[in-house]
Amino acid sequence: MKQTGAAGAGTNNQGSLQMYIQGLANRLQDIADRVPERVFAQTAEGALTFGQIGAAANEVAARLLDRELVKGDRVVVMMANSLGALAVIHGLMRAGLVWVPVNPSLVGEPLAHVIRTTQPGLVICDAGVEPALADCDAAQGIPVEILRDRGLPAGGGVPATSCPDPADLAAIMFTSGTTGPAKGVMVSHMMLELAAEGVALCADLVPGDNLFMWEPFYHIGGAQVIVLPLIRDVHLTIADRFSASRFWQDVAQGGCTHIHHLGGIIQILLKQPPGPQDRAHKVRIAWGGGCATEAWRPFEDRFGVQIRECYGMTECSSLTTWNDEGVVGAVGRPMPWFDIDLRAEDGRILGPGEGRGEIVVRSSLSGAITQGYFRNPEATARALRPEGFRTGDLGSWDAEGRLFFHGRMTDSVRCKGENVSAFEVESVAARHPQVVDAAMVGVKADIGENDILLFIQPQPGHSPDPAEIWQWMARQLAPHQRPRYIALVPDFPRTPSQRIQKHLLPDDPALRWDRLSAAALVTPQEARP
Numbered sequence: 001m002k003q004t005g006a007a008g009a010g011t012n013n014q015g016s017l018q019m020y021i022q023g024l025a026n027r028l029q030d031i032a033d034r035v036p037e038r039v040f041a042q043t044a045e046g047a048l049t050f051g052q053i054g055a056a057a058n059e060v061a062a063r064l065l066d067r068e069l070v071k072g073d074r075v076v077v078m079m080a081n082s083l084g085a086l087a088v089i090h091g092l093m094r095a096g097l098v099w100v101p102v103n104p105s106l107v108g109e110p111l112a113h114v115i116r117t118t119q120p121g122l123v124i125c126d127a128g129v130e131p132a133l134a135d136c137d138a139a140q141g142i143p144v145e146i147l148r149d150r151g152l153p154a155g156g157g158v159p160a161t162s163c164p165d166p167a168d169l170a171a172i173m174f175t176s177g178t179t180g181p182a183k184g185v186m187v188s189h190m191m192l193e194l195a196a197e198g199v200a201l202c203a204d205l206v207p208g209d210n211l212f213m214w215e216p217f218y219h220i221g222g223a224q225v226i227v228l229p230l231i232r233d234v235h236l237t238i239a240d241r242f243s244a245s246r247f248w249q250d251v252a253q254g255g256c257t258h259i260h261h262l263g264g265i266i267q268i269l270l271k272q273p274p275g276p277q278d279r280a281h282k283v284r285i286a287w288g289g290g291c292a293t294e295a296w297r298p299f300e301d302r303f304g305v306q307i308r309e310c311y312g313m314t315e316c317s318s319l320t321t322w323n324d325e326g327v328v329g330a331v332g333r334p335m336p337w338f339d340i341d342l343r344a345e346d347g348r349i350l351g352p353g354e355g356r357g358e359i360v361v362r363s364s365l366s367g368a369i370t371q372g373y374f375r376n377p378e379a380t381a382r383a384l385r386p387e388g389f390r391t392g393d394l395g396s397w398d399a400e401g402r403l404f405f406h407g408r409m410t411d412s413v414r415c416k417g418e419n420v421s422a423f424e425v426e427s428v429a430a431r432h433p434q435v436v437d438a439a440m441v442g443v444k445a446d447i448g449e450n451d452i453l454l455f456i457q458p459q460p461g462h463s464p465d466p467a468e469i470w471q472w473m474a475r476q477l478a479p480h481q482r483p484r485y486i487a488l489v490p491d492f493p494r495t496p497s498q499r500i501q502k503h504l505l506p507d508d509p510a511l512r513w514d515r516l517s518a519a520a521l522v523t524p525q526e527a528r529p
Contacts, residue, residue: 023189024170025094025163027230028054040229041236042210042254045083045151050229053090055155056083060091062157067122067143071096071161074118074172077218078104078125078133081240082150085217086226088124093189096164099171100184101218104129110182112138117184117375118172126150166190167367172374173220173314184374187220190367191317195224196231198319198335202310203258203287207233212256212283214242219495220314221262221288242498244268248277248303256281259305261288262498264437266295267430270302271459279304287322290498293329294431311405315370316361316389321403330402331395337365340403341388342395352397356406359395362388394421413442414449416480425483428476429454434464437492439500443485453512454483455505457492464488466513485512 022030031038032054041048064075075097079085092099100118102111104126115123115138123133123144130146133139164170170189174182203211205228213236215222229235237254247269251259266286287308291299296307311331312319316338323332334340342350342357350357363369369389372380383390394406407423414420422440429438436457442450458464466486474482488511493504 022193023163023166024193024227024230025057025090025096025189028057028090028094029163031230039235041086041213041238043083043238044240048083048086048152052152052155053086056087056152057090057094058159059153059155059157060087061095061159061161064091064095064097064122065159065161069095069097069121071164072098072169073122074098074100074120076100076102076115076118076120076123078102078106078123078129079147079217080104080126081217081222081238082126083152084147084150086238087152088147089217089223089226093170094163095159096161096168098169101171101173101223103216103218107132107135112136113181114174114184115139115142164189166193171223173223175314183376183379185314186371186374187223187314188367188371191370192223192227193231194335194337194368195220195318196227198310198312198317198322199224199228199287200232201335202308202319202322202324203285204308204324205232205234205258209234209257210237210255211235211258211260212237212239212251212254213260214239214247215260215262216241220318221260224318225260244272247272248281251283252277252281257284259283259286261286261307262290264290264292264430265498266291266299266307268436270295270299271436274302278302289331292427292430294427296328311359311393311395311403313391313393315383316363316391317368320359320361323402325402327398327402329404330398331405332402334403337368338363339388340395342397343387350397352399352401354397356394356396358409359391359393359403359405360385360388361391413440413452415442415445415452416449420452420481425452425454425473425477425481428473429456429469432464432469432472434459434462435469436460437500439492439502439505440483441502441505451484452482453485453487455487455489455492457489467515467518470513470515470518482515484515486515487512 032050036051038050039047040050040053075092077088077099089099100120102114120142123142125146127146127148133144166189168189169186170192171187172184173187174184213225215225217226237256239250283305285308286305289310291307291309300307308324309331310319310322319335320338321332321334323330339362341360343360344350344357372384392409394409396404407421411422412419425440426438429435436459439455441453443453445451493501495501
């Protein structure tokens, strides 16, 4: 059964939407020329106007083209959030060069993988990144430009090239790489513009809104936000990073109306000590993905903010569905330019009440879905299929045609003859009052397939007993879902979007509590699911 939801109405608008897409560089220059005094963002250095960012983008574009870079050349950018980074990104888009955003803390083989894959003509980085580049064999011989001044460059240059077309490649954005080597998603100017359009719908933006931006520019969550003022009459309040302890203070001082949540941020904010700052703000909507169902209503009730959950991937213009109906746990209905099927393992299309299937995304709007992974034809062929983009994510429909997300198909463990979803086990663990977050992985079993190892980050100041946590979880999990091992870690290695990097978790059996060798086991009565 095909579920179109909002996409049914949107199909009639797809032609007009494609005509509406002008290209981000065109939009920036148009607004900078017409209303140069309009505010683009509030920063620690003060207000940033369209006139300033437009001139800075032209200056950067002209300077880069003077290096004899040509349209389509790749440029790796390793910069933390700053005015200088903002100018570089918009300058690259203005010049028609391909932005390759890279976390400035990346080192070693992950950095070499990005360099080898993209073969950039230039690396632009913050001061302090040079040692990582010097140690990277793949970066040898590539020109490096170090931006020691994090401020906005003075305008004056005029690039000797027209603005790129919406279909041109804007960026190669590498996936998080939580379980293996990262893949470079090819993102067009049109895809970035659609990503911003998706945010505007999900967040219910109106003229004058002010979005608090903590996301790193080099992640799709940040990239789509720094182009929002180009498509709506809104502005940004830019922070240098996410800080749970000062989050609401920063939001209130900025006068922000919207916040963005990713990964475990909702839970992290909920576990901060209550205080007067909880309601001393103007925020009305938190939009994003990854809100645990048990945290949804408590967050709304405590902070007076409506949660609007969405689902998506960089490969499909970032946002694929959004929930504006307030149904807890749902990721909603498709964006107007998308349709979704849920496919069973045998290829059947599933409808409401027919269980879980892989989320497959389709669009008749040319360019809404990536052309593939840069220089990775094998991964491209696996994902881009005749039936649509195979996300590798599990979903189900409710009776009204709303989508529910159930985690990655590959993020599961075969245990006692059953596939155990990490998403479901981690959600239970995260509800424990002494737990900040949790991550489940599989380890080789003594007999059979795998055993479950659960990593737990305790609340600050707590040293929970793994046996007690196991007993508490056992009452809420089926026998095959219960972890054999529990390991406590002070913190999790995370991606810029706050996803846990499971492949970096410690692999030392000595650090694990083992249920089978524990002195005190729960009784069958206590362990009843």
